[in-house]
Amino acid sequence: MKTTALTPALAVAGLALWSGAHGMEMREPAFSRVIIDELEARDADEGTLAVWEAAAWYGGDIDKLYLSTEGERLMDQGGETESFETRLAWSHAFAPFWDWQLGARRDWQPDDPNRDWASLGVQGVAPYRFETDVNLFIGEDGLTQLRLETEYELLFTQRLILVPALEMNLAGKADDELNTGDGLMNLEAGLRLRYEVRREFAPYIGVNWERQFGDTASRTRDAGGEVEETTLVAGVRLWF
Structure with missing residues (x-):
């Protein structure tokens, strides 16, 4: 897949990343942290899934990478990566x-060309201490995701x-290449109970529910797939 249309956006993002990193050295002391929020196994219909979600940052209180x-x-039947995404931001x-x-x-896609997006987001703690992350992604051919x-x-x-959690996409x-429709594509809700042996090490168990909606669900049904799945999970949360 061609990525020339994203080149200006990625160049601007890269310049912002470099400028932010340069400014951080001038203005404030830097620190770093790595949080592996989810490292878990899920008992899915097609077999055991290994799922991860992690983040790292470097910088000060105002600007960071x-x-x-x-x-x-x-993990079963020789193993196959179903989805893999990375994001770099200032x-x-x-x-x-x-x-x-x-x-x-x-997006690192196993069977299709990798796909690039420009991203703009807001991250923080909403009233009543709800941790919130909202991101707009802009891709090729007018594709957008929220x-x-x-x-x-x-x-x-x-x-x-x-920890109850909710994700909406x-x-x-519509994206014919990935066979997804427009509007609400899916919802994912999880409920995880963790025990912090130390703040840096916390095993957990829980349940995770996923469902597709609208045109995305219709396309999945037409292809013979399932649009809803509930799985038991077990994993560990780490940070350092």
Whole structure:
């Protein structure tokens, strides 16, 4: 797939990343952190899935470089990566507990050409301590996606924590190459109970529910696929 139409957007994102990193060295001390929010196994219909979601950043309180990755890999029958995404962004704080982010995303597709997107997002803590992440992705041929994610930590004790989470994905137009429709594509909701042996190490168990909607669901049904799935999960959360 050609990516020439994204070249200006990616160049602007790269310049912003470089400028932000250069400015951070001049203005404030830098620090770094890596959080593996989900590293888990799911008991899916097609077999056991290994699922990960992680983020890392480097910089100060105002400006930082932000890297995230998420994906799924089927562990049975020799293993196959079903989805793999990385995102690099310059993150700038515009209010207490809130950052806006400018960057780029790449989808590493096993059977199709890799796909690049420019990204613009907002990340922070909403009222009542809901962690919120909203991202607009702009791709080739007028393709756009909007992703909304939120989660909440309910403390039973200082170590035992229940985390409900919700993710919603919407598309501006149909994507025949990936066989997805416009409008609301899917919802994913999870409920995970973790125990913090230490703050940096917390095993958890839970349940995860996914469902497709609208034209995306119709396309999946026509292809003989399932549009809804509920899985049990077990994993660990790490940060350092």
